[in-house]
Amino acid sequence: MASQNKKKILNDPVYGFITLPNDLTFDLVEHPYFQxxxxxxxxxxxxxxxxxALHTRFHHALGxxxxxxxxxxxxRSKGHKISEAECDAAQIAILLHDIGHGPFSHVxxxxxxxxxxxxxxxLLLMHELNRQFGGGLTLAIQMFEGTYHRPFFHQxxxxxxxxDRMDYLNRDCFYTGVAEGTIGADRIIKMLDLVDDxxxxxxxxxxxxxxxxxxxxxxxxxxxxHKTSLCAExxxxxxxxxxxxxxxxxxxxxxxxxxxxxxxxxxxFLSRKITMDDFEQHPEYLRAFSQLDxxxxxxxxxxxxxxxxxxxxxxxQLLLDRRLFKILMSDVPFAGELVREIEQQLLDAGLQQDxxxxxxxxxxxxxxxxxPSIDNINIKMKDGRIIDIADxxxxxxxxxxxxxxxxxxxxxxKNLTQQPVxxx
Numbered sequence: 001m002a003s004q005n006k007k008k009i010l011n012d013p014v015y016g017f018i019t020l021p022n023d024l025t026f027d028l029v030e031h032p033y034f035q036x037x038x039x040x041x042x043x044x045x046x047x048x049x050x051x052x053a054l055h056t057r058f059h060h061a062l063g064x065x066x067x068x069x070x071x072x073x074x075x076r077s078k079g080h081k082i083s084e085a086e087c088d089a090a091q092i093a094i095l096l097h098d099i100g101h102g103p104f105s106h107v108x109x110x111x112x113x114x115x116x117x118x119x120x121x122x123l124l125l126m127h128e129l130n131r132q133f134g135g136g137l138t139l140a141i142q143m144f145e146g147t148y149h150r151p152f153f154h155q156x157x158x159x160x161x162x163x164d165r166m167d168y169l170n171r172d173c174f175y176t177g178v179a180e181g182t183i184g185a186d187r188i189i190k191m192l193d194l195v196d197d198x199x200x201x202x203x204x205x206x207x208x209x210x211x212x213x214x215x216x217x218x219x220x221x222x223x224x225x226h227k228t229s230l231c232a233e234x235x236x237x238x239x240x241x242x243x244x245x246x247x248x249x250x251x252x253x254x255x256x257x258x259x260x261x262x263x264x265x266x267x268x269f270l271s272r273k274i275t276m277d278d279f280e281q282h283p284e285y286l287r288a289f290s291q292l293d294x295x296x297x298x299x300x301x302x303x304x305x306x307x308x309x310x311x312x313x314x315x316x317q318l319l320l321d322r323r324l325f326k327i328l329m330s331d332v333p334f335a336g337e338l339v340r341e342i343e344q345q346l347l348d349a350g351l352q353q354d355x356x357x358x359x360x361x362x363x364x365x366x367x368x369x370x371x372p373s374i375d376n377i378n379i380k381m382k383d384g385r386i387i388d389i390a391d392x393x394x395x396x397x398x399x400x401x402x403x404x405x406x407x408x409x410x411x412x413x414k415n416l417t418q419q420p421v422x423x424x
């Protein structure tokens with residue numbers, strides 16, 4: 001039997017043709033762990049605001065791998081020695097960087113799995129793949145963790161100017177249609193260089209970095225933290241919270257509590273709190289997680305919309321019908337009088353006191369386009385000096401992008417009551 005041709009070319013709507021560079025990359029893409037990313041939306045519930053935002057983590061991971069290949073070609077062209085093994089490992093590291101995402105990407109990250117960031121699960125899945133592929137991912141894992149002796153590889157995978165951000169900004173602009181967030185990724189990659197094996201940007205790329213940071217901030221407020229998305233996400237979080245509560249009552253054999261349908265994979269994580277130690281010591285939890293995706297949640301939401309519990313069924317039906325919560329946003333915390341007025345309106349609409357917290361949610365959204373305290377975007381000036389972008393730029397607005405901006409919000413089920421809310 002002839003061996004399978006694994007040198008595949010994929011047609012990507014953002015970049016055109018993408019090549020899978022070797023057999024191992026092909027096998028990783030074909031693996032069920034990676035194929036699961038087809039069933040996880042990149043932008044969670046943003047499709048309720050931007051109907052075209054239907055792309056997946058699968059798209060994004062392939063795009064980031066493509067940009068990694070371009071970045072390495074650029075660095076090689078400037079005389080930096082990068083072996084084929086290093087090139088392959090860097091592309092694998094970025095290909096698998098999001099493999100640990102759960103349903104709805106960031107929306108449920110700390111809800112279904114309490115206190116476990118997706119990066120730790122990505123690393124755990126990479127170690128399992130490394131075992132299955134006979135140690136072929138060892139170098140990629142070192143780059144992902146930041147333990148490899150050449151730090152720029154980790155910077156390309158995870159930093160404030162990594163291939164992850166390059167792709168998701170490009171891709172999210174494309175699928176949402178928010179053209180104002182477009183970045184010049186090709187030019188930024190062409191301006192990359194190394195100094196002592198650390199990533200820098202050539203001085204003539206300053207304008208492109210300024211645009212990159214400004215675009216990132218715009219995308220956060222216009223897409224990722226859009227007020228309608230915040231409402232939908234708040235509703236989804238309350239749905240999961242209520243389902244978990246009812247499930248705990250059912251399994252504690254409280255009389256009169258109807259059973260709560262869940263898929264087997266989702267039941268594993270709603271019925272108990274799973275820790276990182278559990279994942280590391282009990283392989284069945286990693287197997288269950290690898291079966292979990294957006295489809296589990298939507299299937300349950302459709303079932304739960306007919307559940308006898310009125311809190312659960314009402315929230316699910318509202319989300320299915322896109323009858324979303326009303327939201328108010330402010331630069332300062334809301335006055336207690338406003339919240340109490342909303343509470344009273346919900347009580348007048350028939351809610352019980354113990355149901356209020358499911359239909360009235362307060363929160364805060366934060367955004368900072370650039371955090372030099374975490375890691376720097378360094379510019380290599382013509383005279384050889386290495387300067388942080390915030391100091392190299394002559395735009396006063398760039399320094400402002402380093403500030404953490406907070407916006408407070410309160411959202412509630414206004415469609416349960418038609419009374420206007422007075423802003424106090």
